[in-house]
Amino acid sequence: QVQLVESGGGLVQAGGSLRLSCAASGRTFSTYAMAWFRQAPGKEREFVAGISRSGGTTNYADSVKGRFTISRDNAKNTVYLQMNSLKPEETAVYFCAARPSNYVYTAVGEYDYWGQGTQVTVSS
16 A cells, blocks of 8 residues: 655646645555655546656656656656646646556546645746
């Protein structure tokens, strides 16, 4: 089992940047594929980015390609999401998720563990 704690959210102006972090407990972090999802008010939770166990494979939602970068540091049990050129419509709670596999799934239901989320607000 793994526990996830997100941090790094906040208020930023449109066009700005934020870096989210997700710290995982336990000794088996390197055996989990990790992902970031987001959920805006009144909307379904959606996939943003994912990364394989070693970090060798990444996957992004089309809407964030070229602006967001997911990475991980297995020595620190942490996954990151660098978000650049943020847009107001990307205001949401951002969640970290983990699955004990190497494949990077994009569906909410494929992930076994979730953090509590961190709020990102992008002002226009």
